Amino acid sequence: MRADLSAVLYDEDEIAAKINELAVRIDQDYEGKDLLMVGILNGAVMVMADLSRALRNHCEMDWMAISSYGSGVASSGVVRILKDMNTSIVDRHVLIVEDIVDTGLTLSYLIENLRSRNPASIEVCAGFRKPEAARNRRVDVKYLGFDIPSDFVVGYGLDYAGRYRNLRGLGILDPKVYS
Numbered sequence: 001m002r003a004d005l006s007a008v009l010y011d012e013d014e015i016a017a018k019i020n021e022l023a024v025r026i027d028q029d030y031e032g033k034d035l036l037m038v039g040i041l042n043g044a045v046m047v048m049a050d051l052s053r054a055l056r057n058h059c060e061m062d063w064m065a066i067s068s069y070g071s072g073v074a075s076s077g078v079v080r081i082l083k084d085m086n087t088s089i090v091d092r093h094v095l096i097v098e099d100i101v102d103t104g105l106t107l108s109y110l111i112e113n114l115r116s117r118n119p120a121s122i123e124v125c126a127g128f129r130k131p132e133a134a135r136n137r138r139v140d141v142k143y144l145g146f147d148i149p150s151d152f153v154v155g156y157g158l159d160y161a162g163r164y165r166n167l168r169g170l171g172i173l174d175p176k177v178y179s
């Protein structure tokens with residue numbers, strides 16, 4: 001797998017250090033509150049697994065699966081919920097956990113949807129953010145791992161055609177793999 005990368009952006013240790021930093025902030029910010037972390041499948045599994053285990057305080061976890069309507073329609077930000085949470089979020093402190101924010105459209109739709117369910121609060125934690133989302137600030141990512149370039153990145157939950165999610169670091173996929 002590693003041979004398919006043209007560069008490693010962040011290795012396992014760098015990611016772990018950043019996740020630990022985020023966990024310290026989250027522990028402080030949610031002290032005395034009931035935290036519900038909602039992971040967005042599939043990419044968020046790695047961030048969720050590592051972040052939740054880095055916390056000192058209790059948290060609950062739930063999951064959603066969503067799908068955009070394809071690249072043409074994705075720009076409208078319309079997404080379909082394939083799997084909803086099992087938990088009610090009324091009066092809960094919700095932390096959405098994502099692997100990457102690319103355009104920010106998925107998250108902005110999701111936040112609007114979840115807000116209508118009357119949670120006590122909603123914040124976002126994401127491992128990585130691409131420049132477009134950083135520029136347009138459609139979504140406020142309170143807990144961000146790394147701002148990354150717009151290259152095709154894989155690893156740490158991010159895939160190409162279903163593969164590479166299980167790479168421990170984040171790397172740029174060599175164009176020879178997909179061209």
Ligand code: PRP
Pocket residue numbers: 040041042043044067068098099100101102103104105106107133158159
């Ligand atoms: C990725 C990522 C976000 C979304 C971000 O999911 O996990 O959910 O794209 O894109 P946006 O900011 O441009 O809306 P993807 O659809 O690739 O599914 P996956 O997590 O199962 O890989």
